[in-house]
Amino acid sequence: MSVQPTYLLYASCVPVSGAKRKIICDLQRNGYVPIPDGLYEILTRHRGKSHKDIKAAYENKYDQIIDDYFKMLVQHEFAFACTDPNLFPELSLDWKAPFPVFNAILDRDNNSAYDLRSAVSQLSGINCKYLQLRFFDPIDGAALTELLQYFETIRSATIGLEVLVPAAPGFTSTDARKLLSTFDRLNKITLHGSPGEFSIEEVRNKRFLISMPTSVDSEAHCGIIDPELFSINIKAFTEAKKFNSCLNGKISVDRKGFIRNCPSMQEDFGHLDDTSLAEASSHPDFRARWQMTKDEVNVCRDCEFRYICTDCRAYTQDNEADGKPLKCGYDPYTGEWASTAPSNRLRTRVRAQKTASSSPA
Numbered sequence: 001m002s003v004q005p006t007y008l009l010y011a012s013c014v015p016v017s018g019a020k021r022k023i024i025c026d027l028q029r030n031g032y033v034p035i036p037d038g039l040y041e042i043l044t045r046h047r048g049k050s051h052k053d054i055k056a057a058y059e060n061k062y063d064q065i066i067d068d069y070f071k072m073l074v075q076h077e078f079a080f081a082c083t084d085p086n087l088f089p090e091l092s093l094d095w096k097a098p099f100p101v102f103n104a105i106l107d108r109d110n111n112s113a114y115d116l117r118s119a120v121s122q123l124s125g126i127n128c129k130y131l132q133l134r135f136f137d138p139i140d141g142a143a144l145t146e147l148l149q150y151f152e153t154i155r156s157a158t159i160g161l162e163v164l165v166p167a168a169p170g171f172t173s174t175d176a177r178k179l180l181s182t183f184d185r186l187n188k189i190t191l192h193g194s195p196g197e198f199s200i201e202e203v204r205n206k207r208f209l210i211s212m213p214t215s216v217d218s219e220a221h222c223g224i225i226d227p228e229l230f231s232i233n234i235k236a237f238t239e240a241k242k243f244n245s246c247l248n249g250k251i252s253v254d255r256k257g258f259i260r261n262c263p264s265m266q267e268d269f270g271h272l273d274d275t276s277l278a279e280a281s282s283h284p285d286f287r288a289r290w291q292m293t294k295d296e297v298n299v300c301r302d303c304e305f306r307y308i309c310t311d312c313r314a315y316t317q318d319n320e321a322d323g324k325p326l327k328c329g330y331d332p333y334t335g336e337w338a339s340t341a342p343s344n345r346l347r348t349r350v351r352a353q354k355t356a357s358s359s360p361a
């Protein structure tokens with residue numbers, strides 16, 4: 001007697017249901033594809049059943065459609081056939097980080113008086129891995145070089161440093177390239193307010209210079225929700241299932257030196273002059289902001305993109321703590337984006353998104 005095949009999605013291909021649409025998130029190839037409701041039901045309610053049993057579950061009324069669905073899934077490498085589905089468990093959704101704070105933003109403008117070196121040194125002390133330095137006003141290239149040199153001299157756990165700086169005569173793309181070629185921890189420089197079109201240049205191995213015409217002159221530029229900024233990978237997906245996809249593990253110092261979850265949040269947890277970053281980040285209310293998942297946010301909880309979308313808790317609908325991000329133009333109940341693209345689109349992430357080109361629908 002021949003063993004009936006069972007078709008399974010690869011563990012990195014995860015179906016997600018929204019109010020109007022269903023998708024498969026392909027966490028290995030960094031994309032997503034919409035799928036019909038019927039296929040979503042087959043992949044979730046009937047997962048692990050043989051092909052024959054699935055057809056029987058629908059009283060063999062849709063045999064051809066079911067054949068076509070699986071043929072398409074296999075052809076596009078979302079699924080494979082096996083004889084023992086127990087050998088292929090679903091993806092573990094565990095998410096762990098070795099240190100609680102791993103992500104920081106430091107904002108500066110011409111009036112900033114807080115001690116930037118102290119902030120950098122404290123971040124290193126709490127093993128923060130990623131740091132984004134945002135300069136809203138033009139800076140002198142020599143001052144930035146000096147800061148980066150200081151960075152090299154301290155024992156720093158930081159493995160990724162990104163700098164946003166205005167394009168100006170005192171700091172040009174030539175200066176930026178020089179820094180990216182010199183400092184290993186410096187991953188990315190974004191020259192905002194640059195003349196010309198948006199562009200990305202790989203200066204050397206995974207060190208990028210981004211030029212964009214939009215000026216980032218305040219923290220209010222944050223919070224834009226755009227499909228181009230979706231994070232479609234196992235790390236981001238599993239984190240979003242358990243924590244807030246914007247604030248988890250994040251600490252910030254705003255331009256005036258106040259410590260916040262993100263520079264745009266209303267509440268502060270002290271000033272850098274009298275509160276340490278370790279102290280502020282240990283406060284229970286500070287950590288409470290890390291917990292809110294998209295499953296708890298109004299509207300987002302019904303959105304098929306909720307585990308790959310960035311979030312924003314600073315600018316929300318009706319200023320509600322659990323409100324949908326104000327700068328999101330997507331309506332999960334109609335499946336449509338607002339016709340106007342975000343005007344201040346910040347494409348500061350370099351993504352190698354290979355969205356699968358066709359749907360199994």
Ligand code: SF4
Pocket residue numbers: 225294299300303304305306309310311324325328329330331332
């Ligand atoms: S509705 Fe929510 S989850 Fe969906 S795209 Fe907008 S912000 Fe993201």
